[in-house]
Amino acid sequence: MAFERHPTALVESDAIGDGTRIWAFVHVLAGAVIGRGCNVGDHCYIEAGAVIGDDVTIKNGVSIWDGVTIERGVFIGPNVTLTNDRRPRSRAPWTLSRTLIREGATIGANATVLPGLTIGAFSMVAAGAVVTRDVPPHALVIGNPARVEGVVCACGATVRGSSPQTCRDCGRDVEARHGVAGAIPFVDLGANVADLSPDVFEVLRRVVAAGRYILGPEVAAFEREFAAYCGVDGAVGLDSGTSALELALRALGIGPGDEGVTQANTFIATASGIRYTGATPVLADVDPVTYTLDPAALERAITPRTKAVIPVHLYGQPASMTAIGAVAAAHGLAVVEDACQAHGARYRDRIVGSFGDAAAFSFYPSKNLGAFGDAGAVVSRRPDVLERVRGLRDYGQTAKYEHAVVGYNRRLDELHAAVLRLKLGRLDAWNDRRREAAALYDAALPGVGVVPPRAAPDRTHVYHVYAIRVRDRDGLRAHLATLGIQTGIHYPVPVHLQPACADLGYRRGDFPVTEVLAAEELSLPMYPEISAEQVKRVVDAIGAFGGRL
Numbered sequence: 001m002a003f004e005r006h007p008t009a010l011v012e013s014d015a016i017g018d019g020t021r022i023w024a025f026v027h028v029l030a031g032a033v034i035g036r037g038c039n040v041g042d043h044c045y046i047e048a049g050a051v052i053g054d055d056v057t058i059k060n061g062v063s064i065w066d067g068v069t070i071e072r073g074v075f076i077g078p079n080v081t082l083t084n085d086r087r088p089r090s091r092a093p094w095t096l097s098r099t100l101i102r103e104g105a106t107i108g109a110n111a112t113v114l115p116g117l118t119i120g121a122f123s124m125v126a127a128g129a130v131v132t133r134d135v136p137p138h139a140l141v142i143g144n145p146a147r148v149e150g151v152v153c154a155c156g157a158t159v160r161g162s163s164p165q166t167c168r169d170c171g172r173d174v175e176a177r178h179g180v181a182g183a184i185p186f187v188d189l190g191a192n193v194a195d196l197s198p199d200v201f202e203v204l205r206r207v208v209a210a211g212r213y214i215l216g217p218e219v220a221a222f223e224r225e226f227a228a229y230c231g232v233d234g235a236v237g238l239d240s241g242t243s244a245l246e247l248a249l250r251a252l253g254i255g256p257g258d259e260g261v262t263q264a265n266t267f268i269a270t271a272s273g274i275r276y277t278g279a280t281p282v283l284a285d286v287d288p289v290t291y292t293l294d295p296a297a298l299e300r301a302i303t304p305r306t307k308a309v310i311p312v313h314l315y316g317q318p319a320s321m322t323a324i325g326a327v328a329a330a331h332g333l334a335v336v337e338d339a340c341q342a343h344g345a346r347y348r349d350r351i352v353g354s355f356g357d358a359a360a361f362s363f364y365p366s367k368n369l370g371a372f373g374d375a376g377a378v379v380s381r382r383p384d385v386l387e388r389v390r391g392l393r394d395y396g397q398t399a400k401y402e403h404a405v406v407g408y409n410r411r412l413d414e415l416h417a418a419v420l421r422l423k424l425g426r427l428d429a430w431n432d433r434r435r436e437a438a439a440l441y442d443a444a445l446p447g448v449g450v451v452p453p454r455a456a457p458d459r460t461h462v463y464h465v466y467a468i469r470v471r472d473r474d475g476l477r478a479h480l481a482t483l484g485i486q487t488g489i490h491y492p493v494p495v496h497l498q499p500a501c502a503d504l505g506y507r508r509g510d511f512p513v514t515e516v517l518a519a520e521e522l523s524l525p526m527y528p529e530i531s532a533e534q535v536k537r538v539v540d541a542i543g544a545f546g547g548r549l
């Protein structure tokens with residue numbers, strides 16, 4: 001199925017999804033992206049850089065500029081004004097101001113949205129409103145300047161006045177934050193901070209009082225403690241997991257002309273980390289049960305240029321490290337574990353991070369061990385690798401203002417290290433709680449017709465992501481959203497089909513298991529603080545979707 005367009009429409013973009021209809025006198029510039037099943041009304045103008053998700057309706061006379069991102073299921077009424085220029089009369093160099101319109105939002109006719117704002121998921125901007133600040137999820141905003149005047153219930157009805165109230169259409173209790181009483185977020189970092197309070201504030205006070213912010217005692221202590229936790233010689237604190245992948249590979253001598261094999265079903269950063277060294281990422285498919293690198297596929301992907309394998313402990317489940325280690329040893333390959341999703345996971349009673357020549361961890365806030373911003377680390381049993389990563393993260397400095405190699409600024413901040421030290425003490429308990437929640441899902445889900453994740457018997461999964469498979473994934477996701485249950489998809493477009501990886505030369509069909517996951521994977525709410533009652537509500541909600549699965 002292709003898209004349809006009126007004979008008067010001028011469509012220069014080739015990124016238009018199937019089933020989309022483009023009406024009279026529309027102009028879509030090359031570089032604009034429009035998803036599947038959209039409707040673009042008469043006289044719309046869609047600029048290069050505009051991104052429009054699936055099932056979006058845009059009525060007549062709307063210009064969607066570069067920097068405007070519209071997520072799936074949004075409705076934009078006639079003659080809505082969006083812009084990307086915060087200071088149109090300024091002589092200063094122009095800078096792009098982005099606008100994000102989240103999933104399911106509705107914007108009424110003739111409304112104006114100032115640049116740089118986010119319109120929250122399932123919110124409603126009333127006709128003629130002038131939006132001057134971010135709109136929270138499920139909020140009803142009215143007027144000039146637009147103010148929150150009510151709540152949009154999960155059923156789509158608007159409820160004026162302050163919450164809690166009962167929706168007259170569906171009888172649900174509605175609340176301001178999520179539009180439905182007791183909404184269940186995908187992750188709940190607020191609950192996590194509450195669990196750490198007041199200790200976390202004391203830790204932040206300690207760092208501020210010490211007045212050291214970069215590579216000080218907190219980083220040194222965290223590196224010691226995290227290395228001990230992973231059972232390795234040392235750790236080097238960095239600014240992100242992506243840096244950890246790149247610097248570990250560089251420290252192992254991987255660079256231009258080399259190839260690093262990783263799995264096609266992973267976050268793009270695994271491939272990016274390989275690319276940043278100048279090497280080429282080579283992809284292989286995943287095992288259909290554990291969704292981690294298939295050792296046989298790895299073997300097939302090896303060429304004379306292959307220098308490293310980067311197995312990903314995906315979703316928190318360790319890869320098949322014995323088989324992968326054997327392939328790597330037979331071909332003389334370095335092993336860099338991508339442990340960014342698997343802090344504390346175990347393979348045959350050995351903790352991840354201790355298998356390879358090095359391992360990369362991310363401490364992105366929502367990870368099992370997360371900082372209050374971007375952060376990461378390399379861990380390794382090899383002192384030579386640790387020393388090289390330490391140099392690369394800090395301008396290649398050997399002593400103050402003496403630079404042995406070209407390095408970078410990729411350092412871990414003291415504030416993050418201090419928070420990570422506090423959280424490291426809770427990591428095992430939090431992982432236990434994730435496993436308890438997973439066990440509740442595991443027990444209940446087969447009865448409602450979806451495929452739950454399977455932890456291989458020789459592995460201790462830490463459920464960074466609780467990934468189910470379901471044929472009508474998008475339908476189930478939309479159904480859960482109407483009940484205030486947030487979900488995720490890991491990952492809707494696999495690495496080999498990303499435009500950013502077009503130069504790698506892969507095609508649809510190259511990695512069948514990965515492609516099934518891209519179409520069917522749905523990540524359910526999962527965090528240590530999720531209650532048994534919340535898990536039951538998610539399961540019941542899936543059950544209610546039932547026959548259509």
Ligand SMILES: Cc1ncc(COP(=O)(O)O)c(C=O)c1O
Nearest residue numbers: 240241242267269270340362364
């Ligand atoms: C598998 C995987 N690899 C690498 C990364 C990159 O980590 P960061 O976001 O800290 O750069 C992530 C983060 O989401 C990840 O999930």
